[in-house]
Amino acid sequence: MTTIGVPRELKDDENRVAMTPDGVREAIAAGLDVVVEEGAGAGSSITDDEYRRAGAALAPVDEVWERADLVCKVKEPQDEEMDRMRPGLVLFTYLHLAAYPEVADELLARKVTGVAYETVQLESGALPLLAPMSEVAGRMAVQVGASCLERHHGGRGVLLGGVPGVRPARVVVLGAGNVGWNAAWLAAGLEADVHLLDKNLDRLRFVDQIHRGRITTLASNRGAVERAVSEADLVIGAVLVPGGRAPTVVTEEMVEGMLPGSVIVDVAIDQGGCVETAHETTHHAPTYERHGVVHYAVGNIPGAVPNTSTRALTNATLPYVVELARLGPAEAVAADAALGAGVNVHAGHVTNEAVAAALGRPHVPLDEVLSPAG
Ligand SMILES: NC(=O)C1=CN([C@@H]2O[C@H](COP(=O)(O)OP(=O)(O)OC[C@H]3O[C@@H](n4cnc5c(N)ncnc54)[C@H](O)[C@@H]3O)[C@@H](O)[C@H]2O)C=CC1
Ligand SMILES: CC(=O)C(=O)O
Numbered sequence: 001m002t003t004i005g006v007p008r009e010l011k012d013d014e015n016r017v018a019m020t021p022d023g024v025r026e027a028i029a030a031g032l033d034v035v036v037e038e039g040a041g042a043g044s045s046i047t048d049d050e051y052r053r054a055g056a057a058l059a060p061v062d063e064v065w066e067r068a069d070l071v072c073k074v075k076e077p078q079d080e081e082m083d084r085m086r087p088g089l090v091l092f093t094y095l096h097l098a099a100y101p102e103v104a105d106e107l108l109a110r111k112v113t114g115v116a117y118e119t120v121q122l123e124s125g126a127l128p129l130l131a132p133m134s135e136v137a138g139r140m141a142v143q144v145g146a147s148c149l150e151r152h153h154g155g156r157g158v159l160l161g162g163v164p165g166v167r168p169a170r171v172v173v174l175g176a177g178n179v180g181w182n183a184a185w186l187a188a189g190l191e192a193d194v195h196l197l198d199k200n201l202d203r204l205r206f207v208d209q210i211h212r213g214r215i216t217t218l219a220s221n222r223g224a225v226e227r228a229v230s231e232a233d234l235v236i237g238a239v240l241v242p243g244g245r246a247p248t249v250v251t252e253e254m255v256e257g258m259l260p261g262s263v264i265v266d267v268a269i270d271q272g273g274c275v276e277t278a279h280e281t282t283h284h285a286p287t288y289e290r291h292g293v294v295h296y297a298v299g300n301i302p303g304a305v306p307n308t309s310t311r312a313l314t315n316a317t318l319p320y321v322v323e324l325a326r327l328g329p330a331e332a333v334a335a336d337a338a339l340g341a342g343v344n345v346h347a348g349h350v351t352n353e354a355v356a357a358a359l360g361r362p363h364v365p366l367d368e369v370l371s372p373a374g
Pocket of ligand 2: 094096118130134270299300301302303
């Protein structure tokens with residue numbers, strides 16, 4: 001019988017866990033075994049007893065990694081976890097290998113099958129396992145941006161919604177996907193003056209219709225970005241090329257032209273960031289100042305609201321976890337092309353084309369190295 005392992009997360013201030021007790025119940029009902037690290041749910045306010053009642057075995061960390069055929073995590077493996085990577089292990093988690101090439105090197109050398117939540121992709125292009133955390137991060141980007149704008153946090157001292165007689169903050173959102181739309185929606189709800197940019201005009205049409213003009217939509221190009229950013233109190237970076245490194249949309253020169261005390265929240269930092277002056281920060285030390293502009297670029301934003309995020313994540317991942325565990329990776333990717341797109345590395349090869357391009361490594365088509373017949 002396949003065993004699913006769920007270890008505690010080790011990334012800085014990462015309080016999510018990869019499976020809820022309800023998820024465990026469903027996996028057990030599908031005929032699988034689940035072993036959860038003792039205390040893994042504590043950060044999400046889930047007790048060991050809740051996991052036990054759902055049917056999981058609780059075990060110390062070494063036993064979880066040793067017993068599991070499929071390890072479900074939230075974030076990319078940390079340095080302390082690398083020695084646990086072994087040939088044939090299936091690791092299902094956010095990997096963001098374009099931003100963490102050293103993690104890719106380890107997974108390749110250790111011949112792990114690395115299935116990345118963020119590149120599981122439906123035929124429509126949708127990213128069903130990135131979407132829930134993008135919804136959380138987009139909404140949080142507005143609340144952290146509002147806080148960074150406060151004077152004692154280094155910001156311009158502007159209230160997002162203004163007050164009668166005083167203009168609201170100008171919020172510029174780059175990318176109208178799941179992060180960007182959620183951010184724009186929340187900022188508009190707080191009565192900010194919201195400008196949303198994307199290269200995809202159909203997406204802008206959709207947002208415009210839903211919000212009936214309440215959000216100003218703009219086609220994204222260098223000129224439009226430069227003008228929008230120069231007038232912004234808060235800029236939220238939310239562009240994505242699936243699997244690839246984030247394109248630089250805001251250059252250092254544009255940052256130099258921003259208002260003193262304005263704020264950048266670069267949510268796309270987990271793919272390398274779309275603002276040239278952004279580098280990854282942590283929940284412990286989330287901001288720094290560059291050219292008079294406050295930068296916030298936490299790579300695991302939803303980790304700050306784990307009660308919500310853990311549940312939203314399991315809601316989306318569970319069917320794929322069960323599919324992978326029941327069928328094994330070869331049968332599962334043959335049965336579901338969306339999962340195939342999720343396989344970034346297998347048996348020492350990079351099997352996702354966009355990830356290979358971002359890493360500057362050769363791409364080996366998945367069906368050449370992982371198929372039911374093979
Ligand atoms: N830091 C964190 O904790 C988190 C980060 N993210 C990241 O946020 C980013 C955005 O994710 P989603 O909104 O889910 O992606 P998405 O695919 O839903 O949306 C991305 C949008 O960017 C647009 N785009 C691409 N290139 C562009 C360009 N040059 N100019 C303007 N628009 C462009 C696309 O047309 C698309 O509408 C990703 O990198 C994702 O990994 C998501 C969740 C948490
Ligand atoms: C998407 C991602 O990297 C996160 O939720 O942490």
